[in-house]
Amino acid sequence: MADIIIKKSKIEGLGVFAARNFKKREIVIKYTLPEVLTKEEVDQLPEKDKEYVQYAGEGKYILHQAPARFVNHSCDANTYSDHLSDIAKREIKKWEEITANYLDEKVPELNMVCKCASKNCCGVIKKVMI
Numbered sequence: 001m002a003d004i005i006i007k008k009s010k011i012e013g014l015g016v017f018a019a020r021n022f023k024k025r026e027i028v029i030k031y032t033l034p035e036v037l038t039k040e041e042v043d044q045l046p047e048k049d050k051e052y053v054q055y056a057g058e059g060k061y062i063l064h065q066a067p068a069r070f071v072n073h074s075c076d077a078n079t080y081s082d083h084l085s086d087i088a089k090r091e092i093k094k095w096e097e098i099t100a101n102y103l104d105e106k107v108p109e110l111n112m113v114c115k116c117a118s119k120n121c122c123g124v125i126k127k128v129m130i
Helices: 039-043
Strands: 002-009 014-018 027-030 036-037 052-057 061-065 079-081 085-088 097-100 110-113 124-127
Touching: 014 097, 036 039, 039 061, 079 097
Parallel strands: none
Antiparallel strands: 002 014, 027 085, 036 061, 052 061, 079 085, 110 124
């Protein structure tokens, strides 16, 4: 993780930042498989961890680990997800925050106010499970 650092974000809480320059199409973050939990296990989590839980369907929940849990949303994200990795959509400069567009992710239900402040900001991020 020497290529990235976690620190306070202007977008929301903590964020992930580039500790070096990244080229377009370069892997920025390689994730490990998230922990899969039952509803009962989610209920037992400390409150601070519950905000990093995502419903995966069929009674299963995913607990995102660091650094994944700290990648903030942006309507003008600089990465996209592919094969458990965040890939640079464009060049990313050292100390730039690493962001993902949550609408492009496989998040079954999503409803949040966007705080990215990009020119393309849509204001509310909403995706409903069908």
